[in-house]
Amino acid sequence: MQAQPPVTVRVFTQRLSSTRKGARLARLLTLQQLDAWGIPYCCDVSDAAALVVAELAANAVRHGHLPGRDFELTLVLATSTLRIEIADARAERLPRTGPELPGTETGRGLLLVSALATQWGTEPRPHVGKTVWAELDTSACTTM
Numbered sequence: 766m767q768a769q770p771p772v773t774v775r776v777f778t779q780r781l782s783s784t785r786k787g788a789r790l791a792r793l794l795t796l797q798q799l800d801a802w803g804i805p806y807c808c809d810v811s812d813a814a815a816l817v818v819a820e821l822a823a824n825a826v827r828h829g830h831l832p833g834r835d836f837e838l839t840l841v842l843a844t845s846t847l848r849i850e851i852a853d854a855r856a857e858r859l860p861r862t863g864p865e866l867p868g869t870e871t872g873r874g875l876l877l878v879s880a881l882a883t884q885w886g887t888e889p890r891p892h893v894g895k896t897v898w899a900e901l902d903t904s905a906c907t908t909m
Contacts, residue, residue, distance in 0.1 A: 772843060772844060773843070774841065774842070774843040775802050775840075775841070775842040775843075776839070776840070776841050776842075777794075777798045777838075777839070777840040778837065778838070778839045778840075779791070779794055779837070779838050780835045780836075780837045780838075781822075781835055781836055781837070781838060782835055783825065783826050783829075783830040783831075783834060783835055783836050783853070783854075784826060785823075785826060787822070787826065787835070787836065788819065788822035788823050788825070788826045789819075791818050791819075791822040791836075791838045791851070792815050792818050792819045792822065794838065795814055795815055795818045795838070795840060795849070796811055796814075796815055798840055799811050799814060799840075799842075799847075802842055804842075804847075804903060804906045805906065808905070808906035809905055809906065810847070810901060810902075810903050810905055810906040811906065813881045813901055814847060814849060814901055816877060816881060817849050817877075817878050817881055817882060817899050817901065818838065818849055818851070820874040820875070820877055820878050821849065821851035821878065821897050821899065822836065822838065822851055823874065824851075824874065824875075824897070825851050825852075825853040825897075828853075828855065829853025829854060829855040829894070829895070830853070830854070830855070831854040831855060834853075834854035834893075834894075836851060836852060836853045836854075837850075837851070837852040837853075838850070838851055839851075839852070842903065845902060845903050845904035846883075846900050846901070846902065846903060847900065847901045847903045848898060848899075848900050849898060849899050849900075849901070850896050850897070850898045851896070851897050851898075852890055852894055852895070852896040852897075853894050853895065853897075854893055854894040855894060855895065856889055856890070856893065856894050856895050878899050881899075881901065882899035882900055882901055883900050883901065883902050884899070884900050885897070885898060885899035885900065886898060
């Protein structure tokens with residue numbers, strides 16, 4: 766019986782202020798961390814990850830914010846999958862996929878997430894809030 770090679774799992778977690786600046790920083794940190802892990806800037810995977818993080822972080826700031834509470838970004842890279850998690854403090858506000866009102870400019874971001882991710886969803890956090898997650902296939906850009 767042949768031994769399986771070890772699997773490297775990389776994890777990055779950062780708590781950020783529930784502000785537009787915090788959401789922007791989440792996107793920038795994602796790009797920087799992916800580059801450090803061997804997924805270079807401007808490849809399809811890093812571009813998709815930046816868009817997904819930007820949308821989920823913006824939703825956390827806009828819809829998941831509670832005064833005095835931050836949101837949390839977690840990136841998990843294992844084999845050929847990047848899992849992006851954005852956790853916020855509001856459990857009762859689940860994301861919707863579709864425009865809020867016909868003709869409006871908002872409410873389409875999760876359609877973008879759905880198109881870019883291999884899968885996505887939500888789950889409750891143990892103590893307070895929810896986590897919205899998305900998984901991306903990284904096999905096209907990974908140089909692990």
